[in-house]
Amino acid sequence: MYIFKLCGRYMTTRKIALASVISILLGVATLIVVNSVMTGFRTKMRERLHGILSDVVVESRSPLSGFPEPDVIMKRIKATCGDRVVGMTPAIETVGLLSYKPKGYSANPLTREVQIVGIDPKGRCEVGDFRSHLLDKENQADPSFKLRSNALAWREMNPDLIDSKEEWPGTILGYQIATFRSHGMQSDEYLIYPGHEVIITTVANGDGGRPEPASYKFIVTDLYRSDMSEYDQRYMFVPLEALQKVCGMQGRANTIQIKLRHESDAPAVVAALRTMLPPQFFMVSTWEEKQGPLLQAVKVEAFLMNLVLFFIIAVAGFGILSTFAMMVIEKTRDIGLLKALGASHRGVMGLFLAYGLALGMIGAFCGAAFGILFTIYLNPIEAVLTQWTGYEIFPRDIYYFDEIPILLDPLNVVWVVIGSLLIAVAAAVFPARRASRLNPVETLRYE
Amino acid sequence: MSNVRVHGEVILRAENVHRVFYKGSEVPVLRGVNLDVNAGEFLSIVGSSGSGKTTFLHILGTLDKPTEGAVYWRGDRIDNQPPRVKDKYRNQSVGFVFQFYHLLPELSTLENVLLPKMIDLGPIQFWRNKSKLTQQAKDLLARVGLAHRLHHRPSELSGGEMQRTAIARSLISEPEVLLADEPTGNLDAETGQKIFVLLDEIRREANLTLILVTHDVSLAQRADRMLRLTQGVLAGSATESWPRPSIVAS
Incomplete structure (x- = not known):
């Protein structure tokens, strides 16, 4: 029970962790938007190519x-x-x-x-x-x-x-x-x-x-x-x-x-x-x-784009890692106390993993919601941005599409969310292990 | 582990406990300590700084392991048990009161008191018993004079209030033994006195065994039995007033 209670409290009291949440949110949203556009583009292109041949x-x-x-x-x-x-x-x-x-x-x-x-x-x-x-x-x-x-x-x-x-x-x-x-x-x-x-x-x-x-x-x-x-x-x-x-x-x-x-x-x-x-x-x-080379080129482009964008989430993962590493040092005494009161090694590790998962979940789910909304309204957003900046963001004569092609694949969203959750939890593993191995006698001497 | 309290029976025993720290070279802190602790007894251990009082208390509470020797809880060896057993022992059989209170800053006074129960019970079990446990924690806080501070954070409490909260926390699991490590060491004399009185009252009310580690001899002398730890060895004192002193002081 203490894992949920403390996790909830860390979420509301530790504002620095929000930076990691925002990184995950942006990474997930960007991945969803870019993937939807790339998938839409690829699907539309395949349909047209297949229609001709x-x-x-x-x-x-x-x-x-x-x-x-x-x-x-x-x-x-x-x-x-x-x-x-x-x-x-x-x-x-x-x-x-x-x-x-x-x-x-x-x-x-x-x-x-x-x-x-x-x-x-x-x-x-x-x-x-x-x-x-x-x-x-x-x-x-x-x-x-x-x-x-x-x-x-x-x-x-x-x-x-x-x-x-x-x-x-x-x-x-x-x-x-x-x-x-x-x-x-x-x-x-x-x-x-x-x-x-x-x-x-x-x-x-x-x-x-x-x-x-x-x-x-x-x-x-x-x-x-x-x-x-x-x-x-x-x-x-x-x-x-x-x-x-x-x-x-x-x-x-x-x-x-x-x-x-x-x-x-x-x-x-x-x-x-x-x-x-x-x-x-x-x-x-x-x-x-x-049409092999053309289809392959689009596929490779989509893969590379995904790879690069996933690094954004990896960076967020390192943000979690450093935040947690600092937190373990800061919370050394509290960890010692939890152990003195009967918390197990696994329990202490679970606390930090759960906190990492909670940060990842908030970032991933908010990012997914933001990404989906942005994708759905991408064309109106593009129109507004084009109007504001005076610069045509999606030139129709180059891409030869009336609007930005979009295909929101639910499976893709699920994979992006799962991937970012795994990164968030993986980033918490090292600090969590360190916390679980702290010697309570040493930590209780901290003051 | 039975929770039946028979007044006077030996519930905790230290047998030839040695503790050596390795800091470049061997630093022996405890050199063959023997101790029988009786149920319901108020035992104080005094000694100068670095004499090994806290180390000995940690060994009794299984936070630390003896380099040599053994600790028995109700006749069963406890120091060599797997972590799961020792975690349960610390959670249910003994209660800790520390010099620096060690309250979690994110939790309220009430939640800090409930913490051992939160550690013991899973979420479903805890929620099922929440009202009963919360009432129990409120009663304990009322007993230590903090009924009006239930939802305050530790940072909003005075030193004495924090220590009262820590005492209430140590009692929530209804342990048989309280291990108090310099509970007044961080408080002014008047507050320290009040805390000591409170501990003693609670001990009597609940028929608890209290092992108090302190360097304040005037407080220690008020225990049923006072032992002095010198050069890693325990020695009895004139306050050995326990009716059935089955003490082995080497």
């Missing part, structure tokens, strides 16, 4: 020539993987240059490098979130490369920018290819509108397999916005047949995207396909392996 990707080792008869290969994949596969679509991915005449900005065409992806829009929708990234509502309902009412209206209004002599295939452009935003601008400015005509120049599979330049005109039918700037800045989608024609790859593809019933089957499916498909011609990987 299907669960498993089969690629040709020779992108320029690809592989023949993708339908036959897909049948073999289906035969190998059975019901685990719920969707597949062939594609051609290649690099190229995009040229266009922006309305009102320049008389000469502008050119930029792009990643050209030849797809079947409906098949692409079966293996990923392609549909939800399309900006045109009509196109979202029925994805295709057809000109929609928006594009047709624009073309009617800008006859000087169109060539109506021929029927050109459609293309869906990455949002950041078609728009830009300069420093200080509140909204995006369009360089290319749906309805605009663009020319792509790419590398075709020439005679004898030699690469040859090839150009073709496309009409922009829609824009694609995945909120991953890497994709939105570089990707343009064109009909698979059109790209096959441009690249001299009729009846061929260089990629097959595979959607699985359960994403967790991906490693097994990859292993089966690696056995089935000749490795000298095909590369098989999960979407995570494809």
Whole structure:
């Protein structure tokens, strides 16, 4: 009983110990906030990356020539993987240059490098979130490369920018290819509108397999916005047949995207396909392996951040250690008295451990509450701070998120609290052992 | 350990107790002390500073261990028992009163008196008996004249009041023996006198055994029996007035 009584009294009478509590509180709160933001960022990024790529990707080792008869290969994949596969679509991915005449900005065409992806829009929708990234509502309902009412209206209004002599295939452009935003601008400015005509120049599979330049005109039918700037800045989608024609790859593809019933089957499916498909011609990987370096970088960043932040709590632990070490010296006589009155070694040790635990609990629980509240209101807080300081704390154009992504993981909060409690108790162990080993005869002589 | 008090029986015995301290070289403090303490007896031990009085009292209370020899409590050896047994002995069988009171500054007077019970009982047991124990502590504080000081902190008490609190604390577990180490040594003569009278009264009322260590011979002479510790050896004195003196003073 005396352990609880004295612990309670030490809590209320020893103000110096509050410094340790505040250190723990700040450490725990910071860890929770940073972890929530990092987890939110990572989750959002994974969702977006996964939305763009299907669960498993089969690629040709020779992108320029690809592989023949993708339908036959897909049948073999289906035969190998059975019901685990719920969707597949062939594609051609290649690099190229995009040229266009922006309305009102320049008389000469502008050119930029792009990643050209030849797809079947409906098949692409079966293996990923392609549909939800399309900006045109009509196109979202029925994805295709057809000109929609928006594009047709624009073309009617800008006859000087169109060539109506021929029927050109459609293309869906990455949002950041078609728009830009300069420093200080509140909204995006369009360089290319749906309805605009663009020319792509790419590398075709020439005679004898030699690469040859090839150009073709496309009409922009829609824009694609995945909120991953890497994709939105570089990707343009064109009909698979059109790209096959441009690249001299009729009846061929260089990629097959595979959607699985359960994403967790991906490693097994990859292993089966690696056995089935000749490795000298095909590369098989999960979407995570494809995005390995990026995901790994975020993971490593989160780990290092956690490690560094945990040092804050470790510092708080040393604060407890030094406070307790001083306290044991100061309380030597009282410890002697407790022993004289029948307190055991274990009891005296328990007193100091309980005090350390109590400090840790107050710091950890208050820190957790503070951290959770701060995390929940992080975006309003960021807005207020941005308003006060005039400095944009979370630049949307850099991170490409409308708001700071947050994912408060309860398990993570529990681990942070447990970790800080362990540190607080561990810091109290050494002084507590010292107190428990004090000789009561020596200590009672203190005056 | 039986708590039945039979007046006159030997309850505490020191047998050939030696205590040597090692400070660079051997410093013998006690050199074969023998003592039988009878139930209900008021025994005083006098001696000059450094004569080993306090060391001997600590050995009787198991706070210290003899280098050689043995201490018996009600016929059972106590000095070589495991810590758990000695902790219980200190908590329940003996009560300590120190020269410097040793009250915990964080606790009130009432809580300081309850401290031995808090050490003895777990939280649930303590809370279950709280009202009874609190009443017992209040009665003890009333007995020592501190009924009006229940919730004061030690820092708000005078020296005499602190020692009264310490006496009340030593009685809460209803021990059989009180071990008082210079209880008046830190008080003025008048207050010291009052404390001594109080101790003696309480001893009589509760039929307690009191072992008083002091260098004040005038106080010591008022005990049933006064022993002198000189050169680490106990010697009897003229005040050996105990009806059945089974004392072995070497």
